[in-house]
Amino acid sequence: xxxxxxxxxxxxxxxxxxxxxxxxxxxxxxxxxxxxxxxxxxxxxxxxxxxxxxxxxxxxxxxxxxxxxxxxxxxxxxxxxxxxxxxxxxxxxxxxxxxxxxxxxxxxxxxxxxxxxxxxxxxxxxxxxxxxxxxxxxxxxxxxxxxxxxxxxxxxxxxxxxxxxxxxxxxxxxxxxxxxxxxxxxxxxxxxxxxxxxxxxxxxxxxxxxxxxxxxxxxxxxxxxxxxxxxxxxxxxxxxxxxxxxxxxxxxxxxxxxxxxxxxxxxxxxxxxxxxxxxxxxxxxxxxxxxxxxx
Numbered sequence: 091x092x093x094x095x096x097x098x099x100x101x102x103x104x105x106x107x108x109x110x111x112x113x114x115x116x117x118x119x120x121x122x123x124x125x126x127x128x129x130x131x132x133x134x135x136x137x138x139x140x141x142x143x144x145x146x147x148x149x150x151x152x153x154x155x156x157x158x159x160x161x162x163x164x165x166x167x168x169x170x171x172x173x174x175x176x177x178x179x180x181x182x183x184x185x186x187x188x189x190x191x192x193x194x195x196x197x198x199x200x201x202x203x204x205x206x207x208x209x210x211x212x213x214x215x216x217x218x219x220x221x222x223x224x225x226x227x228x229x230x231x232x233x234x235x236x237x238x239x240x241x242x243x244x245x246x247x248x249x250x251x252x253x254x255x256x257x258x259x260x261x262x263x264x265x266x267x268x269x270x271x272x273x274x275x276x277x278x279x280x281x282x283x284x285x286x287x288x289x290x291x292x293x294x295x296x297x298x299x300x301x302x303x304x305x306x307x308x309x310x311x312x313x314x315x316x317x318x319x320x321x322x323x324x325x326x327x328x329x330x331x332x333x334x335x336x337x338x339x340x341x342x343x344x345x346x347x348x349x350x351x352x353x354x355x356x357x358x359x360x361x362x363x364x365x366x367x368x369x370x371x372x373x374x375x376x377x378x379x380x381x382x383x384x385x
Contacts, residue, residue, distance in 0.1 A: 122370035130370020132164035135232030143226035160371035231262035241268025
């Protein structure tokens with residue numbers, strides 16, 4: 091199986107006329123290139139959890155996610171790379187037609203355990219797992235201090251310029267917290283992909299001990315988590331035509347749309363330099379009808 095390759099990370103400049111007209115420089119940090127499955131921020135958030143699990147002699151990683159979770163399939167792949175067993179606690183009843191995400195997780199060796207949505211809210215372990223001493227538990231999305239610590243190392247690969255803004259998409263807020271932990275002086279803009287997730291700022295603050303705060307934008311969720319509109323999908327195709335950079339409708343498509351819209355509305359001062367984090371995880375696009383996206 092292909093290993094993690096940090097040498098593939100690049101910083102791609104976006105030669106978009108609309109940005110140049112505003113005297114803005116916009117780059118994308120392509121951490122999505124490091125691995126086809128454990129792509130982008132997923133590996134960075136997992137790295138210190140997996141390290142601790144091995145130090146504690148744990149043989150099995152247990153984590154949580156939904157049917158199209160980037161985190162679930164990335165954890166399955168990362169565990170295989172590290173010779174660890176993996177168990178995914180999946181939200182909702184098992185479907186007769188599993189998602190391609192869950193099928194891939196199974197192919198990578200992950201055991202899937204389905205629990206009701208009500209039980210999932212409390213993140214309770216099934217009875218069969220509660221007394222096992224070989225298990226190491228990772229929260230949904232890698233949320234936690236170690237996840238943020240790992241996410242902080244993302245910027246070790248992308249601060250060649252003196253950026254004024256670092257922009258990312260946010261689900262649990264773990265990556266955003268990591269970007270705040272890093273000593274960069276740039277302002278952090280975090281685009282929430284969940285509808286009305288006003289708890290996000292507190293979740294981020296829980297992981298960050300310093301006084302830096304992100305600007306959290308809640309207006310570009312396109313209906314909620316994993317929701318999309320024709321306008322978003324059209325933008326993703328046009329963005330790919332202009333830049334050659336693929337995105338997904340759950341996270342990065344919403345991030346790039348937000349940046350584009352903010353630029354159009356003169357949000358950034360002339361001369362600003364933006365670094366957007368491409369957090370990977372394109373596998374969710376498989377849920378779209380064939381031909382919806384051109385990449």
